[in-house]
Amino acid sequence: MNLETAIAKLNELEATQHAYHHAMGVLTLDGATAAPKRAALGRGKTLGVLSGITYQMMVNDETREVLQTILDSRDQVDAKIARRAELLKEDLDDMTRIPMDEYVAYQTLVSDADAVWHDAKEKSDYPMFAPYLEKIIDFNRRFASYKDDKKPAYDVLLNDYEKGVSMATLDPFFALLREKLTPVILDVSKKPAPRTDFLHQFFPVHLQRTFSDKVMAMMGMDRDCCNIAETEHPFTDGFNKWDIRITTNYKENDLASSLFSVIHEGGHALYELGTADDIQFTCLASGATMGIHESQSRFYENLIGRSLPFCRALLPVMQEIFPQQMDGVTADMLYAAVNEAHPSLIRIEADELTYAHHIMIRYELEKLMIAGEVKVGELPALWNKMYKDYLGVDVPNDRQGILQDTHWSGGMIGYFPSYALGSAYGVQMLSAMEKDVDVWAAAEKGDLTPITAWLGEKIHRHGKLLKPAQLLENAMGAAFDPNYYVNYLVKKFSDLYKL
Numbered sequence: 001m002n003l004e005t006a007i008a009k010l011n012e013l014e015a016t017q018h019a020y021h022h023a024m025g026v027l028t029l030d031g032a033t034a035a036p037k038r039a040a041l042g043r044g045k046t047l048g049v050l051s052g053i054t055y056q057m058m059v060n061d062e063t064r065e066v067l068q069t070i071l072d073s074r075d076q077v078d079a080k081i082a083r084r085a086e087l088l089k090e091d092l093d094d095m096t097r098i099p100m101d102e103y104v105a106y107q108t109l110v111s112d113a114d115a116v117w118h119d120a121k122e123k124s125d126y127p128m129f130a131p132y133l134e135k136i137i138d139f140n141r142r143f144a145s146y147k148d149d150k151k152p153a154y155d156v157l158l159n160d161y162e163k164g165v166s167m168a169t170l171d172p173f174f175a176l177l178r179e180k181l182t183p184v185i186l187d188v189s190k191k192p193a194p195r196t197d198f199l200h201q202f203f204p205v206h207l208q209r210t211f212s213d214k215v216m217a218m219m220g221m222d223r224d225c226c227n228i229a230e231t232e233h234p235f236t237d238g239f240n241k242w243d244i245r246i247t248t249n250y251k252e253n254d255l256a257s258s259l260f261s262v263i264h265e266g267g268h269a270l271y272e273l274g275t276a277d278d279i280q281f282t283c284l285a286s287g288a289t290m291g292i293h294e295s296q297s298r299f300y301e302n303l304i305g306r307s308l309p310f311c312r313a314l315l316p317v318m319q320e321i322f323p324q325q326m327d328g329v330t331a332d333m334l335y336a337a338v339n340e341a342h343p344s345l346i347r348i349e350a351d352e353l354t355y356a357h358h359i360m361i362r363y364e365l366e367k368l369m370i371a372g373e374v375k376v377g378e379l380p381a382l383w384n385k386m387y388k389d390y391l392g393v394d395v396p397n398d399r400q401g402i403l404q405d406t407h408w409s410g411g412m413i414g415y416f417p418s419y420a421l422g423s424a425y426g427v428q429m430l431s432a433m434e435k436d437v438d439v440w441a442a443a444e445k446g447d448l449t450p451i452t453a454w455l456g457e458k459i460h461r462h463g464k465l466l467k468p469a470q471l472l473e474n475a476m477g478a479a480f481d482p483n484y485y486v487n488y489l490v491k492k493f494s495d496l497y498k499l
Ligand SMILES: [Zn+2]
Pocket: 264, 268, 294, 297
C-alpha cells in the first residue's frame, strides 16, 4: 500500500468510526436523560450491534497495514496524521491482544454488574455485588497480562487512564499528601464550622436553572455549542466541539450542589469546546488523559469557583435570583461556606482538603485487589478500617462505604488516581498562569474568558496531539511537582480556619 492510499483510508476509517461513535453516544445520552426505563433492552441490542461493527472495522489486516504504512513514513507526513496513526495503532494492539470471546464476555459482565451494583447499593447488600467484583478483578488482571506481562498488572491498568503513571510515581505522591494534609484535616475538624445554613433553604428548581445559565455565561461557554440537561449524576458528553452536553442535578434544599456541578462539568466542556477545528472528527479531538481532563474541571470548580474573588462575583448574581434567601450574606460568608471542610464518608461530596484521602483509600485497595493480596469478601472490612485510619470516620453501612462509587462495577480499576492527579496538575498550572494573566481580577469580574484563553492555548486546542507529559510540562512550566498542590491546600485551609 502506498502512503497516499494509506492516508486516504485513514481518513475514511476515522470518518466512519466517528459517525458510529456519534450515533452510539447520542443513544447513550438519550438513555441517561430522556428515554423511559425499559428502553434499555433495545438500546443494549443496538449498541451491541454497532460496537461489533466498529470493532471489526478496527481489528483487521487492512487497518493494520494502513497504520503501519503511515508510521513507517512518519517523517514524511503531517504531525497530526502521524499522531492519529500512532494512537489508533496503540488501540488496535490493545484490542488485538484480548481474545474476542473474552472481550465480549467482559462487556456482558460489566453491563450485568452495573445493574446489580445499583440494586446492591440501594439495599446496602455487598455480598450481592461481590461475585461480580471478583470476576471483574480477574478479567482486569488477565487483560493487563495480555497487554504487558512484564509490568505489574496494576501499572498496566493505571496506564489505561493516565499514560506514564505507575505505582512508583503514585506511592510517593499519595504518601506526601497523607503526611502533609492529615494534620491540617485534624486541626480543621477541631475548629468551629462556618455557617452554611443560608445555602440550605428552599431554592426552586426553575430559578436554579436560571442560575446555571448565568454561571455558564460567566464561564464564557458558547451556548450554541453546549447545553445542559438534568441527570442523577452529573457528567459531560461531547460529540465534537460544536456539540457538547453537560448535566447537573438540582437539589431544592442545597444551592451549592448544582452550582459546583455546573462549574465542574463546565470545565470539562470548555476543554472539549476549545479543541482545534482541524482535529475534529478524528481521534485527536478530545482530552489528552483522564487526569488532564479532571485538571480542567477541578480547576474551574475549586481553584476558581471556590476562590474568594469568584465568590465576590457570584454573590450579586445569587442575590438577584434569590433575594430573600441570600439577604445579608457577604462574600466572605459565602467563601467560608463553600469551603467547609470536614472528614466525611462520600467521595463525590468531599471538600477540597479531604478529597485526596478518599482517593488514596481506593488506590491502596485497588493495589491489593489486583495483586491478589486481599479476598473480595474482606474488602468491606478493610474499606471501613481505612476510613477510620485515614479520615477518622466510622462507616455505618456498605451503601455509604464500599458500594458508593460506580467505577468498579463499570470495570474501571485504576481510574481513581486520575482525580487526585488532576487536582494537583491544576494547581501547578494556576501558578504558571498567574505569571501571564491577572487571574484574580478576571475571577472577581465574573468573566473567566482570559483564564480559558490561557488554558485553551496551553491545553485545550491540542486535544491528544501532544504526549501527555509534554502537554503538562508546557502548561505547568516545569516537571510535575505535587508540592504545589500540598502547599496550596495547607495555605488555603490554614487561612480559612485560622490555624
Ligand atoms: Zn470530572
